Amino acid sequence: MTSPYPFSAIQGQEDMKLALQLSAIDPSIGGVLVFGDRGTGKSTAIRGLAALMPKVPMVIGCPYNCDPGVIRSDPCSYCESLEDEGKLKVKPQQLPVVDLPLGATEDRVIGALDLEKALHQGEKAFEPGLLARAHRGFLYIDEVNLLEDHLVDALLDVAASGENVVEREGLSVRHPAKFVLVGSGNPEEGELRPQLLDRFGLSVDVRTPKDIDTRVKIVQLRDEFERDTIEFVRTWRRKDGAVRRKIEKARVALDEVEVPIDALESAARLCMALGTDGLRGELTLVRASRALAAFAGKKAVDTQYLRAVAPMVLRHRLRRDPLDESGSDIRVQRALEENLD
Amino acid sequence: MNKPDAGAEALWLDAILAAEVFATDPSFVGGVKIRGFPGPVRETWLQMVQDLLPENTPWRRIPAHVSESRLLGGLDLAATLKYGRPVAETGILQECDNGVSILAMAERANRSIVAHLCSALDQKSVTLEREGLRGQAKSSFGLIALDEGLDQEEYVATSLQDRLAISIDLHGISVNDLLESNLNPSTISEARLKVSNLKVPNEVTRTLCATCDALGVESPRVMIMAHRVVRIIKVLLGDNSDWDNAIASTIRLVLLPRALRLPVMDQMEDNQPPEVDQVEQEQQTETPEDTSGKIEPMQERILESVLANLPADILARLKVQSARTTQGRNSGKVGQIRRSFKRGRPMGTMPGDPRRGARLNLLSTLRAAVPWQKVRAENNLSTSNTAVKVKIQREDFRIVRFRERADTVTIFVVDASGSAALNRLSEAKGAVELMLADCYVRRDQVALIAFRGESAELLLPPTRSLLRAKRELSALPGGGGTPLSSALELTTQMIDRSCRDGATVGYVILTDGRANISRDGTQGREQAIEEALEVAKSMRFLDARGLVIDTSQRANRNSEKLASTLDAVYLPLPHADAKSLSAAAQANLA
Numbered sequence: 006m007t008s009p010y011p012f013s014a015i016q017g018q019e020d021m022k023l024a025l026q027l028s029a030i031d032p033s034i035g036g037v038l039v040f041g042d043r044g045t046g047k048s049t050a051i052r053g054l055a056a057l058m059p060k061v062p063m064v065i066g067c068p069y070n071c072d073p074g075v076i077r078s079d080p081c082s083y084c085e086s087l088e089d090e091g092k093l094k095v096k097p098q099q100l101p102v103v104d105l106p107l108g109a110t111e112d113r114v115i116g117a118l119d120l121e122k123a124l125h126q127g128e129k130a131f132e133p134g135l136l137a138r139a140h141r142g143f144l145y146i147d148e149v150n151l152l153e154d155h156l157v158d159a160l161l162d163v164a165a166s167g168e169n170v171v172e173r174e175g176l177s178v179r180h181p182a183k184f185v186l187v188g189s190g191n192p193e194e195g196e197l198r199p200q201l202l203d204r205f206g207l208s209v210d211v212r213t214p215k216d217i218d219t220r221v222k223i224v225q226l227r228d229e230f231e232r233d234t235i236e237f238v239r240t241w242r243r244k245d246g247a248v249r250r251k252i253e254k255a256r257v258a259l260d261e262v263e264v265p266i267d268a269l270e271s272a273a274r275l276c277m278a279l280g281t282d283g284l285r286g287e288l289t290l291v292r293a294s295r296a297l298a299a300f301a302g303k304k305a306v307d308t309q310y311l312r313a314v315a316p317m318v319l320r321h322r323l324r325r326d327p328l329d330e331s332g333s334d335i336r337v338q339r340a341l342e343e344n345l346d
Numbered sequence: 347m348n349k350p351d352a353g354a355e356a357l358w359l360d361a362i363l364a365a366e367v368f369a370t371d372p373s374f375v376g377g378v379k380i381r382g383f384p385g386p387v388r389e390t391w392l393q394m395v396q397d398l399l400p401e402n403t404p405w406r407r408i409p410a411h412v413s414e415s416r417l418l419g420g421l422d423l424a425a426t427l428k429y430g431r432p433v434a435e436t437g438i439l440q441e442c443d444n445g446v447s448i449l450a451m452a453e454r455a456n457r458s459i460v461a462h463l464c465s466a467l468d469q470k471s472v473t474l475e476r477e478g479l480r481g482q483a484k485s486s487f488g489l490i491a492l493d494e495g496l497d498q499e500e501y502v503a504t505s506l507q508d509r510l511a512i513s514i515d516l517h518g519i520s521v522n523d524l525l526e527s528n529l530n531p532s533t534i535s536e537a538r539l540k541v542s543n544l545k546v547p548n549e550v551t552r553t554l555c556a557t558c559d560a561l562g563v564e565s566p567r568v569m570i571m572a573h574r575v576v577r578i579i580k581v582l583l584g585d586n587s588d589w590d591n592a593i594a595s596t597i598r599l600v601l602l603p604r605a606l607r608l609p610v611m612d613q614m615e616d617n618q619p620p621e622v623d624q625v626e627q628e629q630q631t632e633t634p635e636d637t638s639g640k641i642e643p644m645q646e647r648i649l650e651s652v653l654a655n656l657p658a659d660i661l662a663r664l665k666v667q668s669a670r671t672t673q674g675r676n677s678g679k680v681g682q683i684r685r686s687f688k689r690g691r692p693m694g695t696m697p698g699d700p701r702r703g704a705r706l707n708l709l710s711t712l713r714a715a716v717p718w719q720k721v722r723a724e725n726n727l728s729t730s731n732t733a734v735k736v737k738i739q740r741e742d743f744r745i746v747r748f749r750e751r752a753d754t755v756t757i758f759v760v761d762a763s764g765s766a767a768l769n770r771l772s773e774a775k776g777a778v779e780l781m782l783a784d785c786y787v788r789r790d791q792v793a794l795i796a797f798r799g800e801s802a803e804l805l806l807p808p809t810r811s812l813l814r815a816k817r818e819l820s821a822l823p824g825g826g827g828t829p830l831s832s833a834l835e836l837t838t839q840m841i842d843r844s845c846r847d848g849a850t851v852g853y854v855i856l857t858d859g860r861a862n863i864s865r866d867g868t869q870g871r872e873q874a875i876e877e878a879l880e881v882a883k884s885m886r887f888l889d890a891r892g893l894v895i896d897t898s899q900r901a902n903r904n905s906e907k908l909a910s911t912l913d914a915v916y917l918p919l920p921h922a923d924a925k926s927l928s929a930a931a932q933a934n935l936a
Contacts, residue, residue: 043508044567048468104465104473112705147461148505192811213564220555220569221548227570228551231374232542 010230011241012053013248015046016223020209023297024317025054026248028185028206030255031296034289035206036164036186038149038197038321045211047189051145052102057245059253060097061141068133069180070101070140081180082131101142103135103184105152105160115159116171116178131178136160136169139184149188150197157197160186161204203282206289207314208321255299262295263305271311271345278340281322290318308345315341354523357515361391364512364599366529367578369398370537372446372488374574375511376467379452379502381493382516388492390524391516395446395490398534404445404487406438410454417462418472419483439463439472439485452491452502460503463489467509511571513603537581544577550589557597562606572600698745710744712736753849754790755808756781757840760819761857761897762798763828771824774856774897778819781854782812791849793840794818797833799826800867804836808844827869830861830878830908834885841890851890855914858897859904875904882911893917 015022024037039047064071069081073095087093105114116134135144144160146152163169169182188205190197202208214220230237269291276286294310301310316337323333368378382388396405408417419437438447439462449455449463466472470486491510495501507513554572563569580592695710715738722737758778762771785792792815794806805818837853844851861874885892892914896905909916 042564043505044565046566118708147464192813213566217552217555217559220558220566221552223566224551224555224569224573225548228546228573231574 008234008238009052009056010049010227011238011245012050012057013244014226014230014237014241015050015053016219016226017214018046018050018211020317021047021050021211022054024207024209025050025187026252026300027293027296027314028187029054029058029252030300031259031292032183032185034292034296035204036188038202038205038208039187039189039211040192040208041189041211042213043191045213047211048104048145048147051143051187053245055100055102055143057249058100059249060099062095063098063141065094065096069137070098070142072141101138101140103139103142103144105135105144105146111156111159114156115163115169117173118176129175131171131176133180136163136182136184137180140180140182142184144184144186146186146188148190150190150192157201161201165204202321203285205321207293207317209317210320251300254302255296258299258302259296261304262299264291264295265305265307268294268306268308268311271308274344275311275315275340276319278344279319279323279336281319286319286322290315293318312341312345354519355525358519358523358525360595360598361514361516361519362394362525362529363579363582363595364514365391365395365398366534366582367575367599368488368490368512369395369534370578370582371541372399373444373470373486374541375488375578376571377489377491377510377512379491379493379507379510379513380516381495381514382519383494384492386521387516387519387524392448392490394529398529398531399446400531400535404442405448406442406445407448407450408438408459410449410451410456410459412438412459414458414462417459437472437483439466439487440483442487443483443485444487446488446490448490448492450492452493452506453495455503455506460506464505464509507604508565508567511568511575512599514599515603533582537578540581541578544581546573546577546580547589550576550593553593554596554601557593557601561597561601561604563601563604568600568604572596575600695744695746697741698743699740705746707744707746711738711742714744715739715742718742755793755844755849755851756785756790757793757795757808757837757844757851757853758782759795759797759802759833759837759853759855759857760822761828761830761833761855762796762822762824762826763860764798764825765828765858765860765898771897774895775819775822777895778854778856779816782815782819785812793844795833795836795840796822797829797836798824799829800863801829802833802836804840808840808849827863828857828861828874829863829865829867830857830859831865831874831881832863833857834878834881835865838881838885838888841885841888845889851888852892853890853914854893854895855908855912856895856897857905857908859906859908860898861904878908879911882908886911886913 012022021037021039024039028034028037041047062073064073064084064087067081067083067087069083071081071084073093084093111117112134114134115136117132119128119130119132144164146160149157163182164184164186167181167183169178169180171178186205214223269287272287272290272294276290279286290311291306293314294306297310297314298304298306303310316334319337319340320333323336364378368375380388380391396403399405415435415437417437417439419435419440425433425435455463462472466485466487467489470484471482472485473482489506489510491502491506493502501507551573554576555569558564558569558572576589576592576596579595580587580589583591695707697714715736718739719737722739758781760774760778782792784790791808791810792806792812793804793808794815796803796805805822806815809815833855837855841851841853859875860871861878862869862871864870864874864877892909892912894905894909894912894914894916896916896918898905898918905918906916908914
């Protein structure tokens, strides 16, 4: 296995990196949608981030990536039987990054009847799908706009509730599936349904870096990485470690960060001014700015953080004429200026 | 035909170089895309690559219809049932670790296969997550994609293309052009060792990046691959060789096939593009003494020499390329895949293999197995597993069939001729926009054909991106003749293609019916109209619903006649505002 490219060695793409870190700090933000050009390091960033995240204890072999701390209260079937036998083994493991291939079937995504066992032992068993594997980690969907709608529906539902409920083929299974959903795609190839857009917490646009120096730097770093991966990873380990500590600290501090009432009001005012449907916009805005405040090591949210996250939170929630080309970023900026001071 | 011509010879020399580069380190290069029909030329090339690789290098061919389980490996269901224990099968990708895999008919490969290949190329491993088997297998390979696409509508998925460093074109090379190559596998294996130690000087990297920019190649991934290729070529050319040559070859093999624009070389001296200026300035501020002024002429010189040696049709091909990228479609099949074994309304079961994503119907399967139980128990095929209560064999499998609603493609054919421009082209555009918004709501796909001047043009192949449809439409200029017959012919082709992809097709023609240009480009109203009606007669039998919107000021016999010949609904624009038009379109097409 080749080790992933270090997260901190990724040049540029600050928006995307920030959005990913925020959702790693608070998974309840609800995932990131990355729209933009090909080959801009989307999947590299996700893999890199997952690799630098602290390892977490997991039950070895458990198909649901169970957290041993949770098992006592709510064991999955696998861990339960192991624990009864006293064979439960725990090992710190890297957060999983699960790729959802475009052609994946519903069976494979949400899980289905285990055919082999059914046919063979006449046993009705559940075969966990990709959602189970992504529990506690990241689920990455490239070209999410090309994914079949019914699959995206299922995914977003699970991502929002943190639980996968399977009712099919006489099975009735529910298992935890908390993951950070990261979708990427190229808007030129087709748009995402507005209903689905709204479900993603954050959305960022990535562009190919235009200036030659950044581009040269990208090529050189990548070359160094390929030439001597181990050495390269070692050089960047300190920076990656700094990012990790910052994220870890922010995760701990998250609950302590206060959201003053006037910040809530500003958030509400902003969303009203932009006419976003539902309350998801406000909720995400508050969560994201809280995560950012924690990330910055602050005790309370103030407008500065609201301002910083507002574009990525609201950009994709604006009610939009499908044929209107004017960028939503401009509208968000205008609303920011009018409503926050 | 008989004596090798210079253009083909140059192409073949490039192909040889590509073979050498690829053979030096297949997985490092990522892959090669070969455009060309099956035939002796392609076979010679493939044989050459195989000869250059070390002996016993895995060499696997992936057919276009490969199943996912064959590609990635998984449980061999038939064998598993037979022997009563899980029998795993190794996937092709795993088998060709440290080797080469060849994707035949790459332009037809379905999206899930492409997605798996891309992720394997990226991660150099395959992840198994099927049928309770879970694991990761190393799989680092180089991919040769055989692109047999005929026209610009058929091409390898862009996401895959992006990961294959080299792209060569064997069209236009005939067997007679093949030169004897005196390649030596041992030089390649020597080169293989040297490559990792070679360091690429700063200015070479910079030149490559600047060239990418000048050619409109944006993806950083491509730059990274160009960087790898230049290293290998330098080693292959020998220690004393010039970096310039290596760069020039790299540009030919990697960058030019992806170029979206060509810098204008004649004006380069006095009218330099701004980004080059910027490079120079930045360069000067960074390292004032040594490299300033050196980079930019280097880039310029190399580009110039590369461009001077281009085959003549490069511009034509560039056009195709850019059309392709703006299309940005994936294997030409976005959203059109209909798998009638996966979803939709269930419509009974049939015997079949549940391995290709089809759903097994357990009840029917058991029912099919029941009559045989006694016989099977006597034969006792699976002695190893007596605990098995029901003996099920492969032929018992019953899979569910589904009926699915087909995608809808609406083709808009817009008359942008001078007469139509006079007759409220803008209103027609408004009507189309409204209909487009409708299509958006219904998640239909939209294609756009415009005709003016000498011929019709496909502005937009079927797409869901309404934004682009609108952009194309509003940018559509008016003026010129009315080549109605060629527009109808293009429409016929589009309908044909969409039907073949399994979509339900409707078309909307907006015209004033005053055709005055025939297919061969000659003028003459009567002849043109007659010809258009001729084409229309044949369109009648296509499986598509039509709507003709008359954009002329006064109702006009021509368009009415056209509509009746097409067996389409006729709707004069003067009597309809955009709203009612769109309603009519919906009623008639949906």
